[in-house]
Amino acid sequence: MAERTEEQEWQRRRRLARIFGDVLPDSTSDDRDPEDPRSSRDSEEWLKRQVPPHHGGN
Helix, strand or coil: CCCCCHHHHHHHHHHHHHHHCCCCCCCCHHHCCCCCCCCHHHHHHHHHHCCCHHHCCC
């Protein structure tokens, strides 16, 4: 296998970034207040509202 040059490595990183994007969230749970509207309870309620009727939704 041929060694990668700097340019090739840069191109590889660019391609991977384009494919996978930013894998880290903008903020983590320890950055937010416990009463943040993005809390897990609100997320669970939102998710439950998204269940289609044929999957046992409301």
